[in-house]
Amino acid sequence: MSDVWRILTILEWTAGYFKQANIESARLDAELLLAHVLGKDRTALYMNFDKPLLPFELEAYKRLIQRRAKREPVAYITGTKEFWSLDFKVNKNVLIPRPETELLVQTLIELRKRKAAHPLTILDVCTGSGNIAVSLAKELPDDRILAGDISSCALEVAKENAKLHGVDKGLSFYQGDLFAAFKGSNLAGGVDFIVSNPPYIPTQELAGLAPEIDFEPRLALDGGVSGVDILKRIMQDALKLLKPGGYLVMETGISQTKALNELGSNSPKWAGFKICNDYSGLPRIALGKKG
Numbered sequence: 315m316s317d318v319w320r321i322l323t324i325l326e327w328t329a330g331y332f333k334q335a336n337i338e339s340a341r342l343d344a345e346l347l348l349a350h351v352l353g354k355d356r357t358a359l360y361m362n363f364d365k366p367l368l369p370f371e372l373e374a375y376k377r378l379i380q381r382r383a384k385r386e387p388v389a390y391i392t393g394t395k396e397f398w399s400l401d402f403k404v405n406k407n408v409l410i411p412r413p414e415t416e417l418l419v420q421t422l423i424e425l426r427k428r429k430a431a432h433p434l435t436i437l438d439v440c441t442g443s444g445n446i447a448v449s450l451a452k453e454l455p456d457d458r459i460l461a462g463d464i465s466s467c468a469l470e471v472a473k474e475n476a477k478l479h480g481v482d483k484g485l486s487f488y489q490g491d492l493f494a495a496f497k498g499s500n501l502a503g504g505v506d507f508i509v510s511n512p513p514y515i516p517t518q519e520l521a522g523l524a525p526e527i528d529f530e531p532r533l534a535l536d537g538g539v540s541g542v543d544i545l546k547r548i549m550q551d552a553l554k555l556l557k558p559g560g561y562l563v564m565e566t567g568i569s570q571t572k573a574l575n576e577l578g579s580n581s582p583k584w585a586g587f588k589i590c591n592d593y594s595g596l597p598r599i600a601l602g603k604k605g
């Protein structure tokens with residue numbers, strides 16, 4: 315790197331450097347990290363391409379470039395990720411929210427519109443950063459939303475996000491193993507919606523994923539030998555908590571859909587069970603209606 319760097323030249327250099335490190339979103343990542351260092355949004359970079367970086371800005375940027383070149387995800391470096399048009403705090407204790415998970419939020423909101431106007435009860439199981447629960451609390455401020463996770467460190471992040479978005483009053487958090495987290499809440503047969511994005515990657519597949527995944531908590535990803543362990547437990551236990559006519563809306567991996575369909579169609583307690591496609595046409599959402 316030479317001594318005087320302007321915004322455009324350093325972005326071009328960094329994008330090239332990231333490409334050599336096999337980072338696909340090289341230019342975007344270079345921009346996100348520089349915008350973070352300068353405390354601006356990306357459009358401000360485009361308006362100031364000729365602006366030279368001050369020495370302390372350059373030093374700070376170099377440190378972030380080194381982290382990203384080791385394949386640390388941008389979201390962990392900047393400490394933030396956008397989901398449902400909201401900025402969520404993230405750290406190494408939580409999965410980085412994925413854009414496709416927004417479909418869970420959208421599906422639940424659409425189903426909610428068909429129900430009564432009085433406040434309903436919604437559970438978010440495996441809440442992680444709280445991205446789903448907080449987004450729902452913003453959209454459905456009159457409903458009672460409870461969110462749980464087995465990781466108390468993840469729950470700390472979720473609580474921070476609830477506060478950040480001003481929904482910490484209507485949303486409560488519980489620590490524990492799936493539905494055991496809510497055991498003191500007297501919910502049996504009283505829940506209108508259960509939403510969940512649980513871990514569903516088969517253990518063996520974890521090692522072959524992008525290097526960025528190694529930075530994320532294994533607890534958030536590992537779904538057991540074939541990825542279905544937690545998905546199946548949620549499907550079975552959801553039936554005890556849901557009201558008749560209540561819904562389970564759950565994200566799944568494509569290779570787990572056959573097992574879930576079998577389980578859903580073999581249980582007469584589900585009035586309906588199907589796998590819905592995501593925005594890319596891939597079967598990724600398990601949707602069950604309790605009979």
Ligand SMILES: C[S@@+](CC[C@H](N)C(=O)[O-])C[C@H]1O[C@@H](n2cnc3c(N)ncnc32)[C@H](O)[C@@H]1O
Pocket residue numbers: 408409410411412415439440441442443444445446462463464465468490491492511512513514533534535544
């Ligand atoms: C795939 S992440 C999803 C996080 C977040 N809801 C999202 O959509 O980005 C799964 C979460 O499930 C939690 N988890 C894993 N096993 C669990 C269990 N047995 N009971 C409750 N939570 C669990 C992990 O700590 C992690 O936060």
